[in-house]
Amino acid sequence: MxxxxxxxxxxxxxxxxxxxxxxxxxxxxxxxxxxxxxxxxxxxxxxxxxxxxxxxxxxxxxxxxxxxxxxxxxxxxxxxxxxxxxxxxxxxxxxxxxxxxxxxxxxxxxxxxYHDRHSGIFAGLNQVDLPTLQDRRQADAQMAVHIKEPGVRQFLLKSLAQEQGKWHWRFNLDLLQRDYSKITxxxxxxxxxxxxxxxxxxxxxxxxxxxxxxxxxxxxxxxxxxxxxxxxxxxxxxxxxxxxxxxxxxxxxxxxx
The missing domain is CATH 3.40.50.1820 (Alpha/Beta hydrolase fold, catalytic domain)
Structure with a gap:
C-alpha cells in the first residue's frame, strides 16, 4: 500500500x-x-x-x-x-x-x-443513493435529511467523486462505519x-x-x-x-x- x-x-x-x-x-x-x-x-x-x-x-x-x-x-x-x-x-x-x-x-x-459523535453523519451518508444519483445538488439534498449543517455537508461532498459515470465516496464508508468504535x-x-x-x-x-x-x-x-x-x-x-x-x-x- x-x-x-x-x-x-x-x-x-x-x-x-x-x-x-x-x-x-x-x-x-x-x-x-x-x-x-x-x-x-x-x-x-x-x-x-x-x-x-x-x-x-x-x-x-x-x-x-x-x-x-x-x-x-x-x-x-x-x-x-x-x-x-x-x-x-x-x-x-x-x-x-x-x-x-x-x-x-x-x-x-x-x-x-470518545462516545459516538457521528451517527447523524453516517445516516446522512447512507441516505445518498449513489446508483441513481444525478449530481452533487441531489446528494446534498439527500444528506440534509439527517445533516442540517450546510458546512458539514459541503465538507463531505468534497469526497464525492464520479468516475466512468458512477458516483462513489472516496473514503471507505463501509469500513469506517463498521469499525467506528475503533476510531473513537x-x-x-x-x-x-x-x-x-x-x-x-x-x-x-x-x-x-x-x-x-x-x-x-x-x-x-x-x-x-x-x-x-x-x-x-x-x-x-x-x-x-x-x-x-x-x-x-x-x-x-x-x-x-
Missing part, C-alpha cells in the same frame, strides 16, 4: 494528517501558509482521499502506513501535525516510533476514548511520547477538556497547550492565521532549544 501524498516547500519537514472523512485537501490552507518556511508533506490517510482502502481500521496500521511513506522519502526528525482522527494517528506514530518524530502537534483531540477508541494509554508536544484547542470545542489534563500529561510529559478563542473543532479552517502562528512559534522554539 502506498499512500497518496503531496510535497511542497523547503526546510524542516512538517507532516500534515487530516481527520475522519477528510483528505489532504482539508489542510490545504495550512500547507499554503507554512510551505514558504517548511517542507510540507500532506498525506491522504488510508481509507481516505486517493489512498488505498484497507481491510480493517487500527491506529497501529494507519501510523505504520504513514511511517512507511516517511521512510520511503528518507524523512526523519519530522514534525507531525494531526487534526482530530489524524491527531490520534500522529500520537500513535510518535509513541511507536519516537526516534522518527522531532515534535508533535495535535489539533483538537485528546488521547482518550484510544488503546495506547499505557504508552508515552517524551518529545515536545503541543495540543491546540478550539475554544468552543469540547473535544479537548480540562478533565483530560492529567491523562495527557501522563502520556505526553513534555506537552503544553494553547487555546484559539472563538474557534470550534475546525480551528485550523476557522482561524488559520492564529493557528499557523502557534504552529510556527512552537516549531521554531524547539529548533533553537
Amino acid at each position: 502506498t499512500l497518496n501524498y503531496q510535497i511542497s516547500g523547503q526546510g524542516s519537514p512538517v507532516v500534515l494528517l487530516h481527520g475522519l472523512f477528510g483528505s489532504l485537501e482539508n489542510l490545504g490552507g495550512i500547507k499554503r501558509e507554512l510551505e514558504n518556511q517548511f517542507q510540507i508533506i500532506a498525506i491522504d490517510l488510508p481509507d481516505h482521499g486517493r489512498s488505498p482502502h484497507s481491510q480493517a481500521f487500527s491506529y497501529v496500521h494507519y501510523s505504520e502506513q504513514v511511517l512507511q511513506l516517511l521512510n520511503s522519502l528518507d524523512l526523519t526528525n519530522v514534525t507531525l501535525l494531526g487534526h482530530s482522527m489524524g491527531g490520534k494517528v500522529a500520537m500513535s506514530l510518535a509513541m511507536h516510533a519516537p526516534n522518527q518524530v522531532a515534535q508533535l502537534i495535535v489539533a483538537d483531540i485528546a488521547p482518550v476514548a 477508541d484510544w488503546p495506547f494509554s499505557a504508552l508515552r511520547y517524551d518529545g515536545p508536544t503541543l495540543f491546540i484547542k478550539g475554544g468552543q470545542s469540547d473535544y479537548l477538556q480540562a478533565a483530560y489534563k492529567d491523562t495527557i500529561a501522563a502520556q505526553f510529559p513534555r506537552s503544553q497547550g494553547r487555546i484559539i478563542a472563538d474557534a470550534g473543532h475546525w480551528l485550523h479552517a476557522e482561524k488559520p492565521a492564529a493557528f499557523c502562528k502557534i504552529v510556527r512559534d512552537f516549531i521554531r522554539a524547539n529548533e533553537t532549544n
Whole structure:
C-alpha cells in the first residue's frame, strides 16, 4: 500500500494528517501558509482521499502506513501535525516510533476514548443513493435529511467523486462505519511520547477538556497547550492565521532549544 501524498516547500519537514472523512485537501490552507518556511508533506490517510482502502481500521496500521511513506522519502526528525482522527494517528506514530518524530502537534483531540459523535453523519451518508444519483445538488439534498449543517455537508461532498459515470465516496464508508468504535477508541494509554508536544484547542470545542489534563500529561510529559478563542473543532479552517502562528512559534522554539 502506498499512500497518496503531496510535497511542497523547503526546510524542516512538517507532516500534515487530516481527520475522519477528510483528505489532504482539508489542510490545504495550512500547507499554503507554512510551505514558504517548511517542507510540507500532506498525506491522504488510508481509507481516505486517493489512498488505498484497507481491510480493517487500527491506529497501529494507519501510523505504520504513514511511517512507511516517511521512510520511503528518507524523512526523519519530522514534525507531525494531526487534526482530530489524524491527531490520534500522529500520537500513535510518535509513541511507536519516537526516534522518527522531532515534535508533535495535535489539533483538537485528546488521547482518550470518545462516545459516538457521528451517527447523524453516517445516516446522512447512507441516505445518498449513489446508483441513481444525478449530481452533487441531489446528494446534498439527500444528506440534509439527517445533516442540517450546510458546512458539514459541503465538507463531505468534497469526497464525492464520479468516475466512468458512477458516483462513489472516496473514503471507505463501509469500513469506517463498521469499525467506528475503533476510531473513537484510544488503546495506547499505557504508552508515552517524551518529545515536545503541543495540543491546540478550539475554544468552543469540547473535544479537548480540562478533565483530560492529567491523562495527557501522563502520556505526553513534555506537552503544553494553547487555546484559539472563538474557534470550534475546525480551528485550523476557522482561524488559520492564529493557528499557523502557534504552529510556527512552537516549531521554531524547539529548533533553537
